[in-house]
Amino acid sequence: MNQNLHSKRLQGWQGHLLYHSLFLLLLLLPLLLGKEAFGHKDARMEVYPFLTLLHGRIGTVSMLWNDINFHGFPHFVTNGYIFHPLFYLLLPLLSSVSTLHWTIFFYLLGGAVCCTQVLKREGFSNYASMAVGAVFCLRLWPWMFAPGNAFILLLTPLLLLALQTATQRTKKAIVMGSASIAFAWLGAHFHYAVILMAVGLFFAAAQMVKQKQNRKKFLLAVLSMYVIGTTIGLLRILPALGYAALSSRGALVELESRTIGTLFPFLYVLPDFSAPFLSGSIEVLPYMGAVPLALVLIAVGSRWRSSLVWACLGTYIFSVLLAVPHSPLLALLSVLPGFRALGSPARWILIGATALLPLCAAGFDLVIRDAGKAQQYVARGMCLVGGLLAAASALASLLPTLLESFQGSIARSFDARFSVYLETIPSKAAEALGTHREYLQIFVSRFLPSLAERVSTQYGLLQAHMLFPILTLLAGGLLLMPRFWEKIPAAKRGTVLFTGCTASLLLVYVPLQWSRTVERGNLEEPSKTVVFLQENAQRSFSFLPSRGLREQLQLRNATQEEILSAQKHIMFTNQNLLWGIDTADYYEPLHPLRMARLVGAIGSEIVRLPEAESLAHSSLSMEETLRVLQQRRFVVNLLGIDHLVSTWPLEQAGFRKVHTEDVAEGKMLVSVYENPDTLPFAYFPKEIETMEPDPDGAYERLLGLRGNTPATLIECTECAGKERHSGLGKITVEYKEPTRVGLSTSSTEDQWLVVSQNFLPGWHMLLDGNRSPVSLANTVFPAVRLPAGNHEVILQFTYRQLLEDSIALLRNPQASLWL
Structure with missing residues (x-):
C-alpha cells in the first residue's frame, strides 16, 4: 500500500519536478557546480557582459541605460534583461556567470514541468508526458544560453495551461495567460514572442474544436489574455519600434x-x-x-x-x-x-x-x-540508418590509416603521371613546370593526409558528436524491435521506454554540452591590457580586432585557448562590460544609424552598415585604411576616444603607443595607443556650422571637415550658417550617472554647450530647472545655446520620456529631431 501511495505521489508535479531537476542537473553539471561557462561566442560577447553590467545596478534606475558603450544605449530594449524576475533574486547573491547558469536551469526546469502538466491534461500517460517534457526543454538548445530563449520555453507551456483552464478557472487563467504573453514581449526575443502567440492560437483552435459548450466564454478569455498581455508588452514594444526607426536593421x-x-x-x-x-x-x-x-x-x-x-x-x-x-x-x-x-x-x-x-x-x-506494424518498420529503419552511419563513420576514422599505408604508392603514382604529363605539353611549359615538381609533390603528399585527418576528426566514429547519436539510434531500434520488445513484461514497458527516451537524450546532449564550455577564468580574470585601460582610459576603441585575429593569429591554426585569450586582450565585442571600461563601439542589433556611421567611419567591424560607409569592410589595403583613419582622426577626437587598442601599427595614423602585450605566446602583439587630442566630455566649441536636421546631409558634411579640431556641426531647427565663439568659460561636471548628468557652466558671453553623450529617445534637458529644446552636435550629441552667465544643465533619462518620445517618433517621424 505504501508503494502504491509513493507511485501515485511521483505522478504528481512533485515527481515531475524531481525527474526534470535530475535530468537538467546532469545536463548542466559543469556549468552549475563546476568552473565552466558557455563557450558560444554570443554568450561570451553579449549575455555574460550584459549581466555583469546589471550586477551592480539591478533594481536601480541605472539599469535602464548602458552608459559605457556607444556613448550610451538602453540595452533592455533589445535584450529585455531587466524584466527577468530571477535576475532580481539571483544577481544580489551570485556572480553574473553563476546567475546566468542557474537562471537557465530554473527556466528550463519550469518549462519541462509545465509541458508535462499540459500533456497530462490532454490525456497522455504520466511517463509519456514526462519524457516529452524533457524533449521540449531542449528545443532551443543551440541558443539556450540566451535568457530570453530559455524564458520562452517556460512561458509557452504556461500559456497553454492557461488556455486549458480558460473555461473552468477563467480569472486565474486570464491572469496566467496575460502574464505569459506580457513577459514574452518584455523579456524574450520579439520573434519568439510572436511564435509563442502563434502556438497559443493553434492550441486555442484545437481547444475550440474540442469544446462543445462555453465557446463564447473561451473566446473572450483568449482575447482578454492576448489584449492584456500585449498591452503590458507595449512597455518594451514601443521603445523597440522607436529605436528600430532610428536604425538600419530592417533595410x-x-x-x-x-x-x-x-x-x-x-x-x-x-x-x-x-x-x-x-x-x-x-x-x-x-x-x-x-x-x-x-x-x-x-x-x-x-x-x-x-x-x-x-x-x-x-x-x-x-x-x-x-x-x-x-x-x-x-x-x-x-x-x-x-x-x-x-x-x-x-x-x-x-x-x-x-x-x-x-x-x-x-x-x-x-x-x-x-x-502494430508501424513499430516494426520504424525499428528496422532505425537499425538500417544507424548501421549505415556507423559504417560510414568507421570508414572516416580509418581513412588516415588507410591513406598512410598507400602513401608510397601515391608518391610513385604522382611521379609517373607527372612525367607523362610533361611529355604532352610544349617544352618551354614543361621546363617551367618541372622546376616546381618538388613543391607539387610535397603538396600532394601533404594535402591528402591533411584532408583525411580532417574528415576523421569531423566524421570519425570515435568523435562524441558522431558516436553517441549513432549508438542511441542503433540501441533505440533494437529496443523497439518487436522480437525484443515483446519479451519485456507489459507492466514494465512504460518504465523501460521512459528510460530509453531519457538515456537517448542524455547520452547525446551531455557530451555536446561539455564540449561547448570554456573556463570561467576567461570571463573573470582581466589581462594586462584590460588593467591598463581600467587605470588610464576615459573612453577606448578597438580598431579592426577581427581582422587582426584573422590575419595575425591565423585562426585556423590557433587553439581555442589562444583565440579566447586574444579576444580578451584586444577588447573584443562588448567585452568591455566585463571590466567596466568605456568604449565607443557596441554590438547592438538596433544601433542608431547616426552613431553607427561615426564609429563605422573609423573602423568599427560590428555595426550594420552598407559597405560604402564602413571602413572595416572596405576593400582598402591596411596601409590605405590607416591613411583614411589618419584623415578621420577628428572623428576619433569628437567621439572622446583617448585610447585605441589594436594589433595594427597605428603610429602610421599619428597615434602614440603607450602599452604593449604579447598574446598567445608571441603569436600576436596587442598595443594601446594614446590620443591626446580628444575632446572633453563637455565643452564650448569655437567654430560652429549650423544646419537644419538632416541625418544623411549632416553625416556627409561632417566627414567633409578636416583637421584635428574642425568646426562643430550643429543641427537645429530654423538655423543655418557659421558662428564663431570664444569657447572660454568654465564647465563643471557636478555628477555623472548612467541616467542623469549634472553640469554647472559659467561664461561671460553666449556659448554653445556640447555634451559627449548619445542624445536618444528617453532623454531630456533641463536648463536652470526648465525644459529646454535640444540640438544635435556632430550628428549625435546634445547641444544647447547658453546665454552669458551662470547656468545649471541637467540631462536625464526616464522611462516615461522614453515612451513619450517613442510614440511621437512613430506617429510623426518627419517632425523628429533624429530623423
Whole structure:
C-alpha cells in the first residue's frame, strides 16, 4: 500500500519536478557546480557582459541605460534583461556567470514541468508526458544560453495551461495567460514572442474544436489574455519600434540567408553534423533524440488518419514553409510592416517542433499498448540508418590509416603521371613546370593526409558528436524491435521506454554540452591590457580586432585557448562590460544609424552598415585604411576616444603607443595607443556650422571637415550658417550617472554647450530647472545655446520620456529631431 501511495505521489508535479531537476542537473553539471561557462561566442560577447553590467545596478534606475558603450544605449530594449524576475533574486547573491547558469536551469526546469502538466491534461500517460517534457526543454538548445530563449520555453507551456483552464478557472487563467504573453514581449526575443502567440492560437483552435459548450466564454478569455498581455508588452514594444526607426536593421536584414536549408533534415539524426555542401541556418535544433523521433514516426504511421496527426503535421508543414528559402509564404509575409525586423525565418520551426510533441506522447502510449506494424518498420529503419552511419563513420576514422599505408604508392603514382604529363605539353611549359615538381609533390603528399585527418576528426566514429547519436539510434531500434520488445513484461514497458527516451537524450546532449564550455577564468580574470585601460582610459576603441585575429593569429591554426585569450586582450565585442571600461563601439542589433556611421567611419567591424560607409569592410589595403583613419582622426577626437587598442601599427595614423602585450605566446602583439587630442566630455566649441536636421546631409558634411579640431556641426531647427565663439568659460561636471548628468557652466558671453553623450529617445534637458529644446552636435550629441552667465544643465533619462518620445517618433517621424 505504501508503494502504491509513493507511485501515485511521483505522478504528481512533485515527481515531475524531481525527474526534470535530475535530468537538467546532469545536463548542466559543469556549468552549475563546476568552473565552466558557455563557450558560444554570443554568450561570451553579449549575455555574460550584459549581466555583469546589471550586477551592480539591478533594481536601480541605472539599469535602464548602458552608459559605457556607444556613448550610451538602453540595452533592455533589445535584450529585455531587466524584466527577468530571477535576475532580481539571483544577481544580489551570485556572480553574473553563476546567475546566468542557474537562471537557465530554473527556466528550463519550469518549462519541462509545465509541458508535462499540459500533456497530462490532454490525456497522455504520466511517463509519456514526462519524457516529452524533457524533449521540449531542449528545443532551443543551440541558443539556450540566451535568457530570453530559455524564458520562452517556460512561458509557452504556461500559456497553454492557461488556455486549458480558460473555461473552468477563467480569472486565474486570464491572469496566467496575460502574464505569459506580457513577459514574452518584455523579456524574450520579439520573434519568439510572436511564435509563442502563434502556438497559443493553434492550441486555442484545437481547444475550440474540442469544446462543445462555453465557446463564447473561451473566446473572450483568449482575447482578454492576448489584449492584456500585449498591452503590458507595449512597455518594451514601443521603445523597440522607436529605436528600430532610428536604425538600419530592417533595410539590411537578408531573410533568405537565414532560412533552413539542406542541412536541416540531417540534424534530426545527428545534432552536431555539418558539411561544406550543406547549407542552412539553425535556430531551433531539429534533433529530439533517437527514441522520441521514432515515437513520432510510429504515431504518424499507426494513426495517420486521426485528427491529431493531421493537425500536428499541418502545423509542422506550415512552420517549415515559413522557414525554407524561396518560400512564397515567406515572401508574402515579408511585406508586412516589421516582419523583416523579426530576423531569422529559421526560428519559425519552433512552432512545428512544438507541434510534434503531442505526436511523440501519442507514439509513446501506442508502443506501450500496441503500435502494430508501424513499430516494426520504424525499428528496422532505425537499425538500417544507424548501421549505415556507423559504417560510414568507421570508414572516416580509418581513412588516415588507410591513406598512410598507400602513401608510397601515391608518391610513385604522382611521379609517373607527372612525367607523362610533361611529355604532352610544349617544352618551354614543361621546363617551367618541372622546376616546381618538388613543391607539387610535397603538396600532394601533404594535402591528402591533411584532408583525411580532417574528415576523421569531423566524421570519425570515435568523435562524441558522431558516436553517441549513432549508438542511441542503433540501441533505440533494437529496443523497439518487436522480437525484443515483446519479451519485456507489459507492466514494465512504460518504465523501460521512459528510460530509453531519457538515456537517448542524455547520452547525446551531455557530451555536446561539455564540449561547448570554456573556463570561467576567461570571463573573470582581466589581462594586462584590460588593467591598463581600467587605470588610464576615459573612453577606448578597438580598431579592426577581427581582422587582426584573422590575419595575425591565423585562426585556423590557433587553439581555442589562444583565440579566447586574444579576444580578451584586444577588447573584443562588448567585452568591455566585463571590466567596466568605456568604449565607443557596441554590438547592438538596433544601433542608431547616426552613431553607427561615426564609429563605422573609423573602423568599427560590428555595426550594420552598407559597405560604402564602413571602413572595416572596405576593400582598402591596411596601409590605405590607416591613411583614411589618419584623415578621420577628428572623428576619433569628437567621439572622446583617448585610447585605441589594436594589433595594427597605428603610429602610421599619428597615434602614440603607450602599452604593449604579447598574446598567445608571441603569436600576436596587442598595443594601446594614446590620443591626446580628444575632446572633453563637455565643452564650448569655437567654430560652429549650423544646419537644419538632416541625418544623411549632416553625416556627409561632417566627414567633409578636416583637421584635428574642425568646426562643430550643429543641427537645429530654423538655423543655418557659421558662428564663431570664444569657447572660454568654465564647465563643471557636478555628477555623472548612467541616467542623469549634472553640469554647472559659467561664461561671460553666449556659448554653445556640447555634451559627449548619445542624445536618444528617453532623454531630456533641463536648463536652470526648465525644459529646454535640444540640438544635435556632430550628428549625435546634445547641444544647447547658453546665454552669458551662470547656468545649471541637467540631462536625464526616464522611462516615461522614453515612451513619450517613442510614440511621437512613430506617429510623426518627419517632425523628429533624429530623423
